[in-house]
Amino acid sequence: MKKIYMILAVLAISASSCKKDFIDLVPEDSYIGETFYKTPDQFRQAVIAAYTPLKDVLLNDYFTSEMHSDNSIYQPYPSNRGTAYIYREQISDFTNTSTNDYANAVWQHCYTGISRTNIVIERLPAATFDAAVKAPLDGEAKFLRAYYYFKLVRLYGGLPLFLKEVKNADDAFKKRATVDEVYAQIIADAKDAISELAPPAKFPQSGYATKGAATMLLAEVYATQKKWAEAETLLNTLSAMGYGLNANYADAFSPTNKNSKESIFEVQYLNGSVLGTSPNPLPFQFLPRSTNISIVLAAVVDGKGANINNSSTGGWNTPSQDLIDSYEPGDNRLDASIGIAEGTYNTSNLFVYSANKSIINYTPASGKVGVPYIKKYMHSPVATTLGTNDNFPIYRYSDALLLLAEAQNEQGKSPMTALSAVRSRAGLTTASADPGTLRNVIAHERRVELAFENHRWNDLVRTGKAIETVNAFGDKLRTQVNYLTSDAYKLNQNKLLFPIPQYEVELNPSGMIQNPGY
Template identity: 55%
Template sequence: MNKIFLIAVLACTVISCKKDFIELSPEDEIAEASFYKTEAQFRMALTAAYQPLRDLETNDFYTGEMRSDNTHYQYYQINRGTAYTMRENIADFMDDPSNDYSNAVYFHCFRGVSRANIILDRIDGGTLTDAAKNDIVGQAKFLRAFNFFKLVRYFGGVPLFVHEVTDAEQSFLPRSTADQVYAQIVDDAKDAIAKLANPVFTSGKQNGQATKGSATMLLAEVYMVQKKYAEAETLLNTLPAMGYDLLANYSDVFSTTNKNSKESLFEVQYLEGLQGGQQSQFIYFFLPRSSNTTVITGVKTDNSGIGGWNTPTQDLIDAYEADDTLRKNASIAVAEGTYNSSNIFTFSANKSIINYKPAAGKVGVPYIRKYLNPHANPNNTNDNWPVYRYADALLLLAEAKNLQGKSAEALVPLNKVRARAFGNVTHNITTTDPAALTDIIAHERRVELAFENHRWHDLVRTGKAIDVMNAFGIKQKALYSYLSPASYQVDKNRLLYPIPQSERDLNVDLTQNDGYPQ
């Protein structure tokens, strides 16, 4: 907030003491002084603290998946506006501190932190039972930890706001170190684990809020980043007793009839409907740009202004084992049709990716099938976004065991995931060579968790990002003439995104990450 503006407002408040002037609150709204008192009010505030996650996920696939070798974009040569080039630049490693889409991740995360802080700072002034208070505090601390974890992985050390900002001076903090941010994340996640209850499965479904399992998975992933493998293993081993397990079929995981299932440790909630603005629309972003999507979605709409993003790469398609057809088919499909001179696609068929060959005179464009479910209205879907799944936990457990020299034990969770993927036909990994198993687990995470925003973080966490993405860039530049020679020049500086320039313009104490304009 502008400091001069805040001082002016305070001054006006002090000198303007007429009763009819200061009584401005509409009588049909709850005044702040009487809010944050009851359990119902704090749960309303908690709902508001979850909301930024929905905005986050409409940007996170650019920074978490398109930044990797899993997906790319469909180049739109007739429109070179910043809304297109900024998103392309993230994928091509040519982004800068003014990129609206990486900056949006920063802002949405801090919005979530801010709303969690308000709850945590004010809850002692409310009238709640101990059980209700523990639940609300646990969820708020999970959300704060989750957002800070997202921030520190993408941007490095960031300002560590752990209290509600009530005046301008509190708004301008310098960056804390990454270690300090991680220490706060660990403290919050531990407290969330202690306070939150196990998930409750009512008719096989959870309510979508964070649970002890959500916080456990979060902290386990933090420990994996910190190379605290024994601590991660201990946490991950507690999940089965909470009721988590794999669904029978891989494709079932992404059906909207199975939202918040026993495989879900945490997912961002969306709700199809014409009122409330709570719907998702991921499939429309991920399809080729078209004036009519009916062939794929069953609903006629024009997605030419929003489509063309997060397209599966041939590199990923080729990564699936030859008989990994069930998982591949559930993850990727092919939109078949033709492009016109304006690079707008006309769909003629929806095809399986398995052994696909285009019909005469047609081209096939792969798209992410995971987020295609029946819906009644255009740009209005019921798909949640998966953040943590039990399959993810099993593969992290396999990795943690292997990195501690327990390679034989690592095969158990690894092969449990593979058994489901291959239709419960024995397809076990048997090698106990630690180096070979490291690569196998990384591959398994890539195909199991494709398009769920894990690949870039996994590459960074395992120290593979620079080598993998430079090699991938060479292949991309051989395929696409529009890529600049300056693209895919990946070094250690590019493992972090830049701090938004707009924030640095407001706060002179914010330093910039190395490798970006200072």
């Protein structure tokens, strides 16, 4: 982050040192900051630039969420001990340090997004077009800024609050604000976004943030702060905006059903919209690493699987046996979420696929092993060597229903309507129980309903279950794999937060005090 701001500051200082009466170096056919931010279209482009880091965040987010929990693990790769593999393994094993590039990338990309939103938010009031046109632009920028800060504060604790465009070197160095101060800003931004954005005009939606997205974000903030009544009030407004559950669980992830009524906010991939047209590389990263993954792809591309080599990118976010065992009999979300790649490992520790199998009642063929993989994002590759056509969900309506059930239960109210809606779609029934028992039922529902959507770690921390859950999972995992180090999965209070990136501490030692334990 500081590197970005320092570059911006140097550019700003250099620009101000040149006088127009000396020489005018600005090409008349090019834009600079002073001339670009004028029209609605130009501000729209600037807002789109603020969405773009969401994709960069997602490339690392699953390491700090699903893999940093009991939901998924990694495929060991003893043939390659480069730092890129070791760093990612360390996040999963809870042994990461302040120099871990993959954990630090989440910090870097979120602050990149924040810096872009700040430019829009600060420059928009001076624009001369109608206030009604400005409102949604400001609302989207504030939603994004709130989202980026919300992700950061939960991972790192107190943060430097950058709320204005950095224009000189001094602006680039701030002390860490308190957690309460960061949350106050998140809430302020989310409230502004709710007031400035409209509900979805139709379904499928455009992909841009809406009043519903800002409402869901603020509700989750309130739930994190255990302000249950405030969260409940917000969540109860979403159905009137047109949101609802799709008939089938798998429909929420199908590329033919993007931005549906169940989608509150999702990151866009290859859908032809102005938000971006790049394919989604994540599904290939979630398959066992191999020189040929065509057998799995054939199952989703009418039998015509491309020979794609993911040996340098795959092997991550493998569903844990603990998660698989947690699905109840008859839960249709299991088959929709997880598949089995069957085959063998060669002497280079690469997987040689022989079949793609259903996880339901799976038994390995003789001489073969079955490796579970995330199936819910595995659809037709539209760029055969780059990725798939799948969007990535940030907030879904089922998430809102389960958060509503939790908020109601914590207040002593009945959560059965919201909870039963989610479980009924999964093919399950719900028996009423006391609030203490229902707390565990709701937590279980969030785990399986939202599996691989990057909620699990935050849910464990929010509910106070992270330490006991992760340490128990580590004990169980040691009986299943042989690659864990002695300090893996030894979670304590300090490790509930990630360390501040070391380069931030070194650039600003008086303002960026490292988190305890690192």
